Amino acid sequence: MTQNAIEIQGLQKTYQSGRNAPEKNALKGIDLDVLAGSIFGLLGPNGAGKSTMINIMAGLVRKSRGSVRIWGFDQDENPRQSRAAIGVMPQELNLDPFFTPRGALEVQAGLYGVPKSQRNSDEILDMVGLTDKAEAYARTLSGGMRRRLLLGKALVHAPQILVLDEPTAGVDIELRQMLWANIRKLNAERGMTIILTTHYLEEAEEMCDEIAIINQGSLVARDSTANLLRQMDAKCLVIYPMEPPKTLPSAKNIHVTRRNDGALAIAYHANETTAENALSAVRDAGIAIRDVKTEQADLEDVFLKLTRSA
Numbered sequence: 001m002t003q004n005a006i007e008i009q010g011l012q013k014t015y016q017s018g019r020n021a022p023e024k025n026a027l028k029g030i031d032l033d034v035l036a037g038s039i040f041g042l043l044g045p046n047g048a049g050k051s052t053m054i055n056i057m058a059g060l061v062r063k064s065r066g067s068v069r070i071w072g073f074d075q076d077e078n079p080r081q082s083r084a085a086i087g088v089m090p091q092e093l094n095l096d097p098f099f100t101p102r103g104a105l106e107v108q109a110g111l112y113g114v115p116k117s118q119r120n121s122d123e124i125l126d127m128v129g130l131t132d133k134a135e136a137y138a139r140t141l142s143g144g145m146r147r148r149l150l151l152g153k154a155l156v157h158a159p160q161i162l163v164l165d166e167p168t169a170g171v172d173i174e175l176r177q178m179l180w181a182n183i184r185k186l187n188a189e190r191g192m193t194i195i196l197t198t199h200y201l202e203e204a205e206e207m208c209d210e211i212a213i214i215n216q217g218s219l220v221a222r223d224s225t226a227n228l229l230r231q232m233d234a235k236c237l238v239i240y241p242m243e244p245p246k247t248l249p250s251a252k253n254i255h256v257t258r259r260n261d262g263a264l265a266i267a268y269h270a271n272e273t274t275a276e277n278a279l280s281a282v283r284d285a286g287i288a289i290r291d292v293k294t295e296q297a298d299l300e301d302v303f304l305k306l307t308r309s310a
């Protein structure tokens with residue numbers, strides 16, 4: 001087994017446009033490793049190049065330059081092995097309406113050359129909760145069921161790496177939880193490496209061990225989720241006073257604002273001062289505290305900082 005599930009070097013993608021339109025440099029030279037066994041989030045604003053990158057990994061889009069190794073296999077030298085190591089759950093619900101879920105899984109297994117004796121359609125149908133729909137035509141399945149079937153299709157050849165492009169975009173809470181439970185299980189029990197794109201930063205913060213942020217075709221961050229959050233040392237202490245204060249607290253390195261609900265928001269940077277100093281300033285101003293809470297930066301703040309400055 002390799003240490004890295006994915007190794008990407010100098011990856012570039014230029015889309016040729018129409019006769020008079022300029023070329024589009026969707027990826028401008030990306031280096032990226034993804035550790036085997038991790039849950040890895042690929043984030044970026046619309047048009048950043050996430051789908052392009054995922055589709056290149058999956059062998060669905062041809063790269064213009066650079067090298068991509070999947071599970072140790074170079075995509076150019078060993079296209080078959082590198083494709084076999086990866087399963088993709090695409091964003092679009094592109095299912096043949098005339099196949100049943102069982103039929104769709106069998107066809108997919110055939111495409112990947114999985115011998116009949118090694119197919120596990122029943123287990124997959126059970127896992128994605130489609131056992132009782134196994135013989136229903138895809139056109140009769142709800143949107144949520146189709147999405148579950150797409151996850152099932154990505155798993156037929158037992159890939160080491162599962163790639164999910166916006167798996168929870170527009171799905172209801174119940175399905176979202178089911179998808180995440182399945183994904184966590186595949187990661188924990190089979191050690192499957194999971195790579196996903198999502199627009200829900202809270203979800204990425206909760207799910208992903210490691211995160212890469214791309215913006216306009218370039219990598220702007222790549223770190224553990226915890227380290228990325230640590231970069232943002234902006235804190236806010238929110239004080240609910242017993243009575244509206246006559247004067248606002250003031251001290252070095254704190255910035256106080258009054259909120260509409262009567263709370264006082266005391267903003268500071270953890271590397272400049274402490275919560276203790278902020279609270280002292282509140283006491284010095286003679287303010288009795290009814291309640292207090294803290295607010296800290298989340299992934300959304302990190303994301304905005306990195307993608308705006310670039």
Ligand SMILES: Nc1ncnc2c1ncn2[C@@H]1O[C@H](COP(=O)(O)OP(=O)(O)OP(=O)(O)O)[C@@H](O)[C@H]1O
Nearest residue numbers: 015016024026044045046047048049050051052053
């Ligand atoms: N087939 C194509 N031909 C020409 N340009 C393309 C093609 N596919 C993508 N692009 C362009 O490449 C850039 C990156 O697109 P991509 O779909 O990879 O971004 P994304 O980060 O996945 O965005 P989103 O979050 O909106 O799905 C965009 O400017 C897009 O318009």
